[in-house]
Amino acid sequence: MxxxxxxxxxxxxxxxxxxxxxxxxxxxxxxxxxxxxxxxxxxxxxxxxxxxxxxxxxxxxxxxxxxxxxxxxxxxxxxxxxxxxxxxxxxxxxxxxxxxxxLDKKKTLQKSFKPGIKAEQILRDLAKSLGLSIAVLKLPKNKVYSKGYAVDGEIVKTIQDISKDCGAACYISRSKLYIRSLKQGDDHRFVLSSKTGLIGSPEYFEEEKDGVTVKGYKIKSLLQYRMNTGSIVELHAVGVKAKVRIRKGKHIFKGDSYYTEVEAIL
The missing domain is CATH 2.30.300.10 (Baseplate protein-like domain - beta roll fold)
Known part of the structure; x- marks a missing residue:
């Protein structure tokens, strides 16, 4: 039912x-x-x-x-x-x-970290400087800066740069900071199909991003709170059976419209 x-x-x-x-x-x-x-x-x-x-x-x-x-x-x-x-x-x-x-995106910091410092330690310190609570900090590679690390500029850009050095994406969701691999997310073990709210057929797409081909689907469903940035969903539709990770989207409620629309990558 x-x-x-x-x-x-x-x-x-x-x-x-x-x-x-x-x-x-x-x-x-x-x-x-x-x-x-x-x-x-x-x-x-x-x-x-x-x-x-x-x-x-x-x-x-x-x-x-x-x-x-x-x-x-x-x-x-x-x-x-x-x-x-x-x-x-x-x-x-x-x-x-x-x-x-x-969030003051232009906030700057001048600070030096000791030789041998690891990326995770720097990121935690920078998040604290911005007043951001960390939900997930899981680096594919916890880079060691053997000569130390000097911050001299915008904190947000530094977080982005260090995350990229470690093969991670960084984003804010529901008031918290997430830093982790684009391939990792929150697996709710949710199967999206016509029986669980899928509307129409998923639309396949390919795009080039930083020299890498990104493949995925644009998906629309009845409003679904489990579908959010970083959510992992099993997508079942005609001709499609795949595990995807949501990267962006929106929840809409207006009049009779009550749906979630997302882009999800393979």
Whole structure:
């Protein structure tokens, strides 16, 4: 029996919990595999003035979504700004949410690390300097800098450079930092097929990236919280049976539309 019935959406922030049973809610929640924080847009209609006044910049906001028997986290971030306007007979409150703590991409650091320092130690130190919590730090190659390492510039770029030296990708997801191989991810042992929400046929693609041919599929499904950056999914469709790793996508809820759209690589 399918669990994909009765849509459930919960929007939670300090002292406020909203759901799609009591309120009309819409959202577009993007996610990808880089260090640029993603900006999600959440609209809630006909909130009281008291509730609107509690949606302050800097407060943490999470969204759980799915179905009555199967829901999970699709957004964890911080309110960037909130606006309110009349939309016909309704009042629309628009909440913009960054999926990271406010991140100063231009923040610089001058620091020297001792000879023999390993990449993992430097990365942990740099993440701390940015105030980023680490969810996963698993380097394919934990490079040793025999002559030491000097940081003199933007911290974000240094994290990207060291990660690349070690054969890893780095990105922010649900307010946390992930540094690991592009081939690794979170295996939820989820099989996506027409029975579990796959919409239409996956679209195969190939592209050149850094001199390497990247192959994968563009996929659309009924909204699925398990599909996020780094998620590993078993894809079953006509002519397709493959294990793929999601690199980017978005969750959409607007009117009758309730879906997840992703690009996943082989």
């Amino acid at each position: 399918s669990k994909l019935f009765k849509r459930v959406v919960e929007v939670i922030t300090t002292n406020v919990k909203m759901n799609n049973t009591d309120l009309d809610i819409e959202f577009e929640i993007p996610f990808d595999d880089d260090l640029d924080p993603n900006l999600s847009v959440v609209s809630v209609y006909n909130l009281s003035a008291t509730t609107r006044n509690q949606l302050k910049r800097g407060k943490m906001l999470t969204i759980n979504a799915g179905y009555i028997e199967d829901k999970g986290l699709i957004l964890s971030g911080y309110i960037d700004n909130t606006t309110s306007k009349l939309a016909g007979a309704d009042r629309e409150t628009i909440i913009k949410v960054l999926d990271s703590q406010p």
